[in-house]
Amino acid sequence: xxxxxxxxxxxxxxxxxxxxxxxxxxxxxxxxxxxxxxxxxxxxxxxxxxxxxxxxxxxxxxxxxxxxxxxxxxxxxxxxxxxxxxxxxxxxxxxxxxxxxxxxxxxxxxxxxxxxxxx
Amino acid sequence: xxxxxxxxxxxxxxxxxxxxxxxxxxxxxxxxxxxxxxxxxxxxxxxxxxxxxxxxxxxxxxxxxxxxxxxxxxxxxxxxxxxxxxxxxxxxxxxxxxxxxxxxxxxxxxxxxx
Numbered sequence: 001x002x003x004x005x006x007x008x009x010x011x012x013x014x015x016x017x018x019x020x021x022x023x024x025x026x027x028x029x030x031x032x033x034x035x036x037x038x039x040x041x042x043x044x045x046x047x048x049x050x051x052x053x054x055x056x057x058x059x060x061x062x063x064x065x066x067x068x069x070x071x072x073x074x075x076x077x078x079x080x081x082x083x084x085x086x087x088x089x090x091x092x093x094x095x096x097x098x099x100x101x102x103x104x105x106x107x108x109x110x111x112x113x114x115x116x117x118x119x
Numbered sequence: 120x121x122x123x124x125x126x127x128x129x130x131x132x133x134x135x136x137x138x139x140x141x142x143x144x145x146x147x148x149x150x151x152x153x154x155x156x157x158x159x160x161x162x163x164x165x166x167x168x169x170x171x172x173x174x175x176x177x178x179x180x181x182x183x184x185x186x187x188x189x190x191x192x193x194x195x196x197x198x199x200x201x202x203x204x205x206x207x208x209x210x211x212x213x214x215x216x217x218x219x220x221x222x223x224x225x226x227x228x229x230x231x232x233x
Binding site: 031 | 223
């Protein structure tokens with residue numbers, strides 16, 4: 001079974017450029033989560049998507065960041081006009097369905113991450 | 120809002136010694152709790168999870184954790200450390216109902232001395 005795939009694994013951008021990070025969830029999973037890990041810090045939630053819907057974007061910066069999970073194809077995290085502070089590891093996780101109270105928990109499976117460096 | 124505090128950003132133990140990584144959480148309602156391990160330049164791997172069943176949870180690689188509601192703690196232990204246990208460990212919390220996002224602690228880097 002293929003796990004969560006992320007590409008590229010490493011991405012270098014100059015300030016002002018755009019960064020596109022891709023995440024292919026585990027086959028059959030319809031829920032995707034993006035997390036950011038700044039150097040020497042834990043992971044911080046950014047956004048939670050289902051197919052064609054953004055469910056929770058409470059962790060997304062208000063500007064320059066956007067995410068989508070189309071009906072077909074991978075989920076994309078897009079960062080416009082990158083700045084040095086965007087340098088971080090971006091992790092994607094997927095799950096087959098949202099957990100429901102009283103029903104068995106639903107685990108998030110993490111990908112290997114994309115390490116973004118902004119020069 | 121939930122939060123997680125991991126006491127000690129760096130822990131160093133000798134090979135064969137007890138490993139104890141501390142995690143305290145704050146949540147207004149009973150949560151799910153998790154421990155993840157991250158090896159250098161890799162993603163996160165689930166070690167174990169507490170989901171309202173047994174309070175003592177056994178995970179992979181000989182790790183276990185005990186949920187103590189009265190202490191709001193979920194400390195991770197392993198009786199005998201191996202060199203291969205050297206990694207970053209993250210405690211995380213998630214609501215049982217509502218928001219699906221994981222809230223992580225800042226991590227503890229475990230070093231094993233030969």
